[in-house]
Amino acid sequence: MNLLYSNDRKAEYPPSWYAATAHPFDRYPALVGDHTADVCIVGGGYTGLSAALHLAEAGFDVVLLEAHRAGFGASGRNGGQLGSAQRMDQEDLERLVGDDDALKLWDLAEDAKDLVKSLISKHQIDCDLKPGIAVLGFNDSERAELHDHAAHLSGRYKYDQIEALDADAARGLCPSPAYAGGYLDNGAAHLHPLNYALGLARAAVGAGLRLHEDTEVLGIDQGARVTVRTEKGKITADNVILACNGYLGDLNRQVASRVMPINNFIAATEPLGAEAQKVLAKDIAVADTKFVVNYFRLSADGRLLFGGGESYGYRFPEDIAAKVRKPMTEIYPHLRDVKIDYAWGGTLGITMRRMPYLARIAPNILSASGYSGHGVGTATHAGQLMALAIQGQAEGFDTMARVPALPFPGGPALRTPLLILAMTWYATRDRLGI
Numbered sequence: 001m002n003l004l005y006s007n008d009r010k011a012e013y014p015p016s017w018y019a020a021t022a023h024p025f026d027r028y029p030a031l032v033g034d035h036t037a038d039v040c041i042v043g044g045g046y047t048g049l050s051a052a053l054h055l056a057e058a059g060f061d062v063v064l065l066e067a068h069r070a071g072f073g074a075s076g077r078n079g080g081q082l083g084s085a086q087r088m089d090q091e092d093l094e095r096l097v098g099d100d101d102a103l104k105l106w107d108l109a110e111d112a113k114d115l116v117k118s119l120i121s122k123h124q125i126d127c128d129l130k131p132g133i134a135v136l137g138f139n140d141s142e143r144a145e146l147h148d149h150a151a152h153l154s155g156r157y158k159y160d161q162i163e164a165l166d167a168d169a170a171r172g173l174c175p176s177p178a179y180a181g182g183y184l185d186n187g188a189a190h191l192h193p194l195n196y197a198l199g200l201a202r203a204a205v206g207a208g209l210r211l212h213e214d215t216e217v218l219g220i221d222q223g224a225r226v227t228v229r230t231e232k233g234k235i236t237a238d239n240v241i242l243a244c245n246g247y248l249g250d251l252n253r254q255v256a257s258r259v260m261p262i263n264n265f266i267a268a269t270e271p272l273g274a275e276a277q278k279v280l281a282k283d284i285a286v287a288d289t290k291f292v293v294n295y296f297r298l299s300a301d302g303r304l305l306f307g308g309g310e311s312y313g314y315r316f317p318e319d320i321a322a323k324v325r326k327p328m329t330e331i332y333p334h335l336r337d338v339k340i341d342y343a344w345g346g347t348l349g350i351t352m353r354r355m356p357y358l359a360r361i362a363p364n365i366l367s368a369s370g371y372s373g374h375g376v377g378t379a380t381h382a383g384q385l386m387a388l389a390i391q392g393q394a395e396g397f398d399t400m401a402r403v404p405a406l407p408f409p410g411g412p413a414l415r416t417p418l419l420i421l422a423m424t425w426y427a428t429r430d431r432l433g434i
Contacts, residue, residue: 003261003347004067004216004247007316011068011214016344017268017299018076018194023126025070025198031212031233037063039390040228040237042217042251045075046375047368048243049200050383053119056207058391063235064209065228067216071197073247074375077346079266079295079307081133081285082116082189084159085109087354087374091152096353097403104399106157111396112381113187119380120191125199128300132284133188136170136179142289143167143181150183161187173282176331190285190297193376200380220251222362239390242367243383245375246347252367257407258357259349259370263316266307267324268299268342269335276302279332293373294327304328304335316345348373352406356382359401366390366397
């Protein structure tokens with residue numbers, strides 16, 4: 001199954017609220033004929049666009065090949081949350097890689113957040129950037145764990161943008177009976193993800209990027225110079241960057257064994273008007289502690305944008321709105337009859353440890369993917385790190401690449417059934433409150 005075309009129309013954005021409110025972006029022609037470049041980038045999401053922007057600004061001749069449209073994949077469909085730290089908790093990273101590398105990974109994560117904010121400012125990207133993400137738990141035990149985590153970040157990493165929330169404070173921000181407290185991260189943020197991606201694309205093209213949309217890569221031939229083959233042409237380049245995330249397919253087995261594509265879903269309600277205050281009393285985003293995470297925020301026009309609901313198999317469900325309405329009404333029972341105007345799915349990449357997988361596939365081929373739902377900052381930063389590595393400044397890239405990355409068990413034939421079993425177990429735990 002080719003996930004590039006399993007659930008979407010060729011070279012068209014999905015019918016999301018993001019696409020409906022995106023700033024106009026010109027179509028760029030498909031690649032035709034044989035060409036050369038200093039760097040060829042495969043994939044037009046945050047990773048590829050960031051790498052392209054930083055390389056083009058450094059004077060490299062860069063070509064980017066995107067099978068659909070710039071920002072088409074998870075970069076243009078996600079929950080829009082720019083979170084702090086890495087996807088794996090710092091306490092777990094300390095045990096996995098030791099205190100020194102855990103500190104480096106914390107600093108890189110802070111760099112990622114700062115990079116997004118600075119790119120938005122520098123290139124005047126209109127994407128509704130707002131501060132604040134609350135992480136909330138469902139019971140006293142989860143609240144205590146979140147408070148301990150906030151104290152750990154504040155104490156060991158001197159992070160002063162985080163505040164613990166008891167049950168009353170949490171419900172003062174998020175008036176849902178479901179939550180028992182957690183913390184508010186004022187250094188995190190949320191944004192319109194597609195407009196952010198398109199802003200990166202505009203900036204990269206303005207810096208000299210040669211962008212080709214509607215151009216699927218069919219194969220890559222390694223060598224002293226790498227050849228990237230498409231249906232109607234090819235690029236011969238000194239360096240190649242793989243920035244495909246959940247849409248890699250079979251372009252590289254090493255990456256595919258460690259990055260699993262899964263689907264996730266978001267719905268946008270009708271504008272809530274004054275009722276929006278009964279959803280969020282402050283313009284922040286929320287994520288919770290479920291394994292199948294609920295994540296939500298208000299849109300600029302007062303809709304609830306709610307992400308959640310598990311799905312096993314690579315076809316989107318026929319009724320995405322119903323899929324998302326179930327967890328949405330568990331959090332907000334009073335919205336059971338609210339109209340849903342948009343509902344869409346997307347494919348992201350996850351890893352066994354929920355850390356991104358950065359790797360040097362060959363001396364002149366780099367790859368970054370597997371952001372596991374933490375891609376707004378991490379993917380943007382990974383693109384910059386690969387751009388720097390190509391320029392001979394590989395310290396940040398190498399730190400990320402040193403994080404041990406486990407292949408999914410079972411190989412191509414069994415990894416999806418095994419993942420389904422695991423996710424079914426965790427989803428059952430969510431439902432039972434274990």
